[in-house]
Amino acid sequence: MSEELKQLRNQIDTIDEELLLLISKRAGLAQQIGKIKKSGIIYRPEREAQILTRMQEQNPGPISSKHIKQLFIEIMSVCRALERPMSVAYLGPSGTFSEDAALKRFGNAISTLACDSIDEVFRAVESDSANYGVVPVENSTEGAVGRTMDLLLQTSLIICGEIQLAIHQFLMAQQSGLSHIKKIYTHPQSFAQCHQWLKVNLPQISDIAFVTTASNAEAARQAAADAHAAAIASKRAAELFGLSICAENIEDDPKNTTRFLVIGKQLVDASGKDKTSLILSTSNHSGAIYKLLEPLARYGVSMSRLESRPSRAGLWQYVFFVDIEGHQQDQKVAAALVELRDKAAFLKILGSYPVT
Numbered sequence: 001m002s003e004e005l006k007q008l009r010n011q012i013d014t015i016d017e018e019l020l021l022l023i024s025k026r027a028g029l030a031q032q033i034g035k036i037k038k039s040g041i042i043y044r045p046e047r048e049a050q051i052l053t054r055m056q057e058q059n060p061g062p063i064s065s066k067h068i069k070q071l072f073i074e075i076m077s078v079c080r081a082l083e084r085p086m087s088v089a090y091l092g093p094s095g096t097f098s099e100d101a102a103l104k105r106f107g108n109a110i111s112t113l114a115c116d117s118i119d120e121v122f123r124a125v126e127s128d129s130a131n132y133g134v135v136p137v138e139n140s141t142e143g144a145v146g147r148t149m150d151l152l153l154q155t156s157l158i159i160c161g162e163i164q165l166a167i168h169q170f171l172m173a174q175q176s177g178l179s180h181i182k183k184i185y186t187h188p189q190s191f192a193q194c195h196q197w198l199k200v201n202l203p204q205i206s207d208i209a210f211v212t213t214a215s216n217a218e219a220a221r222q223a224a225a226d227a228h229a230a231a232i233a234s235k236r237a238a239e240l241f242g243l244s245i246c247a248e249n250i251e252d253d254p255k256n257t258t259r260f261l262v263i264g265k266q267l268v269d270a271s272g273k274d275k276t277s278l279i280l281s282t283s284n285h286s287g288a289i290y291k292l293l294e295p296l297a298r299y300g301v302s303m304s305r306l307e308s309r310p311s312r313a314g315l316w317q318y319v320f321f322v323d324i325e326g327h328q329q330d331q332k333v334a335a336a337l338v339e340l341r342d343k344a345a346f347l348k349i350l351g352s353y354p355v356t
């Protein structure tokens, strides 16, 4: 070993020891905070969002802000776990993008509960089998996830946060290369997202049998048991089922993103950069929705999403899912909400939470 290398490693050893002491000291403080929290609610999304923003703003480099964020998410994850272990339900099985989203938000020091359906995720949180749930709500190419919206309307759960996840698809099989592939297991949505790539890159495509699966992770599981098959799934699924990557990032739209919601029972305090989600309905006369939303414009509250969904209360009757900028405790948002409540036939505040 060269003298220079030895010296650099010695410096790293000293810093690691300092880091270890500092992280342990931080964890001790979190434990003290845990004891003070009489409400028993450990997870504070607004505080975590503030810490992540501050650390990224103060990041001196050379580490990227994205990686600084990841590091601090893991540090907070272990501190949180020391205060009290936390469980998060998600749309399983293990290896799905929903699991990726849950770990992206909460870090790895959580216990996860894989559910068979979106309904089951809601039920797990409602019955306290899990502290929080992570469910998909919209995809940049496929649009809204109707079941999640229906359950937000029907249940008393509220939104505690959102997670944006870039969806990268991988082609995986027992062995690398493309020429041996005779069958591809895939979830229909993933297939739709990679259609063009498959056509261009697999000359044998007309001889390939496509087999539909209920999830990406299930596709990977099936391919792991079939030497001539491949699967379209996430990188995590390849790791989980011991598959080789045949091709990476095969999605046709590189910006393909899914937005997930964190659902729970707790009201979240303001972080300084928040959004509020509402469900509204109005009578069916002309200009009704325009008149209903007018207070938002008057109080200068911007709307970032407006989506309609059948209300199931009557034929051609709709509810509107509206996201607005700001927290329900912000003065102008609170004032606009008072007027909306007056005008709307129905208003449900789904929650205020930090913007990501």
Ligand SMILES: O=C(O)C(=O)C[C@]1(C(=O)O)C=C[C@@H](O)C=C1
Binding pocket: 030, 033, 034, 042, 043, 044, 045, 047, 048, 051, 075, 076, 077, 079, 080, 083
């Ligand atoms: O500040 C708190 O309330 C804490 O419990 C500490 C801490 C952290 O590690 O910084 C941990 C969990 C919370 O979600 C927020 C922050």
